Amino acid sequence: MAKRGYHHGNLRQALIDAALALIEKQGPQGFSLSDAARSAGVTPAAVYRHFAGRDDLIAEIAREGFEIFAARMERAYDEGRPSALAAFEATGRAYLDFARSHPGHYMAMFESGISLNRNPDLARAAERAGSVLNRAAEALSRHIPEGRRPPAAMFSAHIWALSHGVVELYARGAPGARSPFAPEELLETGIGIYLRGLGLVPPDA
Structure with missing residues (x-):
């Protein structure tokens, strides 16, 4: 799957949805910001445009x-x-x-x-x-x-x-x-x- 950059229209909500799925599966301490970025299909650098950290x-x-x-x-x-x-x-x-x-x-x-x-x-x-x-x-x-x-x-x-x-x-x-x-x-x-x-x-x- 090609990475979508930070310009992705609803990246913030996509990251939230990806993190929710990870929390349900692995718990709130069981994933990294990079994991959330990967699940949302974006680069880790793009995440920091919306969130300072996990x-x-x-x-x-x-x-x-x-x-x-x-x-x-x-x-x-x-x-x-x-x-x-x-x-x-x-x-x-x-x-x-x-x-x-x-x-x-x-x-x-x-x-x-x-x-x-x-x-x-x-x-x-x-x-x-x-x-x-x-x-x-x-x-x-x-x-x-x-x-x-x-x-x-x-x-x-x-x-x-x-x-x-x-x-x-x-x-x-x-x-x-x-x-x-x-x-x-x-x-x-x-x-x-x-x-x-x-x-x-x-x-x-």
Whole structure:
């Protein structure tokens, strides 16, 4: 295949797509910028017209991932409809769905070691994604008596950690992690137990 120079019309996105495929196959630390250039069909020198190094390329993939993730979370939350509880539970399912449908983005976001403050665009995208779950938690926590109400940020952090754990252990096939239950069921029941402990879900009859 002939090399296409840096004038290639959509080289930046071609490099991102090539890196995503490499991340899914080899992990975020398992490829070089030269590998991405080769996969995109361009010379390594052309890559540097768009990215200062591999970490910059991964950071851009993470930023793109957080934008996709935030959009999915916002659609799932749907401004708290049909109820604060249903909307909150929907954000947990959206997390699992995103990890499955965008594994390369997910790994760049959470497994690459890239700081979310590496550049302002990445920081803003990550904050947007986190703010959806924070809003959902805040709306739901209003139904808890004030004296027993955890901070909304703690509330959302607990659910984020639960969702992330289910994804890492069971949805992405961590070595040695097996469960007789589907990841969706594990996440749904885990969130239910947490919310029941806060008094937001009535105890089973």
